[in-house]
Amino acid sequence: MNDQMLQKLVEDISLTYFNKKFKHRAYFNNRLRTTGGRYMLHSHNIDINPKYFHEYGLDEVIGIIKHELCHYHLHIEGKGYKHGDQDFKLLLKKVGAPRFCSPLSNETKARKPILIYRCRDCHQEYKRKRRVDTTRLVCGKCAGKIYLYRKG
Known part of the structure; x- marks a missing residue:
């Protein structure tokens, strides 16, 4: 999957589950390490971690996209878009988006x-x-001197 296919997928999910258009950019970001995706408040773009597509497949990425679109649409409407906000939790439940993404395998974590x-x-x-x-x-x-004993 490339960035153009991801953009089309995000636009389709936005129309299907939210009945609203996604008017900004969605792309893969290889620099993301600990998160599945990220919604950018100032540019309204969505970054997706490609490692989740390679490790878990399309279903996991669709869940991540739904989660980030919840942030996107609520922020644009001026409602509570943060993880702790009630509006966000209700919209997650309504569209069937996960609250957290699955953890990556230990091989990718340094x-x-x-x-x-x-x-x-x-x-x-x-x-x-x-x-x-x-x-x-x-x-x-005891206020004594300390030294490097070993590297564990």
Whole structure:
């Protein structure tokens, strides 16, 4: 599926489920990592994550499109378009759109290594995802010096 086919699909879904035209752009965005789609408030365009099409297929993408179209139509009408708004929840239910998309497989998610720091005096361990400046920080338990013990 390419961007032109996606644009046509979004326009068709908008007419079928919302009885309203979609007058802006819809396209695949490879930079999206943690979300299935995104509605842009200023441009009114919709980005779709192509990984969901490759991993789950057309049905998942249709659900994502319905979800983003709920944001789109409610925002244009001046109603509550945010996830917590009652208007949004009601429209999701009406058109059968999912509230959340399925998670991507673990292969596509990059995991940060865990760094383990240890106190020289009391041997208290601290697990961190980011590096810590050991010259400035001390142990919270005994105020001793800490050092990088190992990368987990």
